[in-house]
Amino acid sequence: MARAIMLQGTGSDVGKTVLVAGLCRAAKKRGLKVRPFKPQNMSNNAAVADIPGDNNHGGGEIGRAQWLQAIACGVPPSVHMNPVLLKPQTDVGAQVIVQGKVFGEARARDYQALKGRLMDAVLESWGKVGEGADLVIVEGAGSPAEINLRSRDIANMGFATRADVPVVLVGDIDRGGVIASVAGTHLILPEEDRRMIVGYLINKFRGDVSLFDDGIKAIEKFTDWRCFGVVPWLKAAARLPSEDSVVLERLASGEARALKVAVPMLGRIANFDDLDPLKAEPQVEVVFVPPGKKLPADAGLVVIPGSKSTIGDLLKLRENGWDRDLAAHRKRGGHVVGICGGFQMLGRMVRDPDGIEGSVMEAEGLGLLDVETVMEPEKTVRNVSARSVPFGLPLEGYEIHLGRTTGPDTRRPSAIINGAEDGAISADGKVIGTYMHGLFGADGFRGKFLESLGIKGGGLDYRAEVERALDEVAAELETHLDCDAIFSLAR
Structure with a gap:
């Protein structure tokens, strides 16, 4: 030993x-x-x-x-x-x-x-x-x-x-x-x-x-x-990935930069280190927004992160008025990315017929993507190699989720994972949902994605920064x- x-x-x-x-x-x-x-x-x-x-x-x-x-x-x-x-x-x-x-x-x-x-x-x-x-x-x-x-x-x-x-x-x-x-x-x-x-x-x-x-x-x-x-x-x-949501209480907005990314602090937020590569970009300011505060009107991008309790966090999101903030953000032409549970929340409805997450069997989604999610008992847990559909660039990440998402917007997938389509994109291309965690860790994709938002990105080797x-x-x-x-x- x-x-x-x-x-x-x-x-x-x-x-x-x-x-x-x-x-x-x-x-x-x-x-x-x-x-x-x-x-x-x-x-x-x-x-x-x-x-x-x-x-x-x-x-x-x-x-x-x-x-x-x-x-x-x-x-x-x-x-x-x-x-x-x-x-x-x-x-x-x-x-x-x-x-x-x-x-x-x-x-x-x-x-x-x-x-x-x-x-x-x-x-x-x-x-x-x-x-x-x-x-x-x-x-x-x-x-x-x-x-x-x-x-x-x-x-x-x-x-x-x-x-x-x-x-x-x-x-x-x-x-x-x-x-x-x-x-x-x-x-x-x-x-x-x-x-x-x-x-x-x-x-x-x-x-x-x-x-x-x-x-x-x-x-x-x-x-x-x-x-x-x-x-x-x-x-x-x-500069290291954060493990515990305790640190979210101390995260504060830094100096103003070219792109502000707003992230609502969900009660059961999960895998919020998905945002770390964006935080490392010199032109990007990531702001974690606590309950009781509005999503900033000057944010160019809102990211709905993963959640351990999708329906519960969706209900709390509405209680906070973040659904209204998101609607106003979309009217201003803002972009939205939903990851895992955040992707599920972006659809029209989330159903949990077996009560996997709790006693609430369904909740109306944010309606920013034309999809619906049904929770299922089998959990997907795997590392994946994928390819971004909009940019044709390789992605590396992982999936940890319950549920199956279907609907018209899935005909515009955000990625191809192991030969299968993943996620959904709105008709105007400004709302993206995916089940894949870690997509912003792909340097090439992150650079092109930021360019599509009018921000000079790329050149940062995020994994090398961690090392x-x-x-x-x-x-x-x-x-x-x-x-x-x-x-x-x-x-």
């Missing part, structure tokens, strides 16, 4: 995902065969990964974070890198994905009872990820300080103690109270868990790091844990952390 080290946070959103990715890239640069692992993830930003030994299945779902971390390692993503994925559908329930496949749905309280069964899958995947590797870097979820959930935990200390993986605790100084959060974690952990922690690091520091010297002394006094370093605010992290950002994060971690010590403590 490969040696392993685990990063756990004093709370959610302390930056574990980027730190693990950066450490994976640092280890790779040292010539190590390194792999990422996250026992349990909760995110509607999913990626499609291989299911080893299953040649009849299109692929399986994992968190987008582990997809990015696999890139950092220079290896293909596998469903075993994230054996349990929770995709929230309501405030109290989620779809449960186990080793890439739909396991079922569970309310939060019911899910706690499932964890004992899921630990077996976690440990099975853990064994598979370590095969042929020198090092596995594990990412926790939430915080080990959630001691009310400890008895059935599979994501933090429950896993670390079962797999005997040493833990580095991550504190986020940007949110304040980091001394209390680290010392408080030490205070409330039971001894069995506390002894798994070999030290800590501080993340997201702004300014003169030496100003925190007394903070390190204070934490040492309370915990006797060693500090592996203080990581500054990693600017390169902004450069990973290299920069790794270099920062090598500078500010004792990576030798961290890697040497792996067992």
Whole structure:
């Protein structure tokens, strides 16, 4: 079995995902065969990964974070890198994905009872990820300080103690109270868990790091844990795909640019990293619009992103008045792109006769495309190579969706995927729908698409930008952390 080290946070959103990715890239640069692992993830930003030994299945779902971390390692993503994925559908329930496949749905309280069964899958995947590797870097979820959930935990200390993986605790100084959060974690952990922690690091520091010297002394006094370093605010992290919708609360409009792209922040928004390649374009400003705010009238393009609950988000979209904003946008000659659930919302009607998404069986769509969608139980999960119909250029992406969409506008498909027509385009060519995630990641297509909107695009190699950002994060971690010590403590 490969040696392993685990990063756990004093709370959610302390930056574990980027730190693990950066450490994976640092280890790779040292010539190590390194792999990422996250026992349990909760995110509607999913990626499609291989299911080893299953040649009849299109692929399986994992968190987008582990997809990015696999890139950092220079290896293909596998469903075993994230054996349990929770995709929230309501405030109290989620779809449960186990080793890439739909396991079922569970309310939060019911899910706690499932964890004992899921630990077996976690440990099975853990064994598979370590095969042929020198090092596995594990990412926790939430915080080990959630001691009310400890008895059935599979994501933090429950896993670390079962797999005997040493833990580095991550504190986020940007949110304040980091001394209390680290010392408080030490205070409330039971001894069995506390002894798994070999030290800590501080993340997201702004300014003169030496100003925190007394903070390190204070934490040492309370915990006797060693500090592996203080990581500054990693600017390169902004160029990496975002995993969690928590970050949407902090996304703000930047400086005005030639093209403004408006994106309504749906309640169950999914795979919003589809917008990252557009955000990277120097002439494009992407604005995520929160509930209660109007879609900006000066937007040239509106993108309706994916959703884990198409009908629920469609109803909320109307409550927000975004349907009226979209109608006004179209009257001004504006363009609209709908991706996956967003594509379904653009049609005349969405029907769910089997109640797959919930108790609402149908909802009137936005009527911007002459199509209808019927939800069906079988889920499409696959990586795809395709070709854009309007521009005749290659596309690379993936599909994760329920439902079948038909109607007159599908006679004008947006893409050809594996020889089959996908999506729909309005008669005037200004409204496009597709089931394919990742289409803006195709540099040639993105450039031509922006040209069709009157914007100079192209020339940006988005995947190379991600690789450069990973290299920069790794270099920062090598500078500010004792990576030798961290890697040497792996067992």
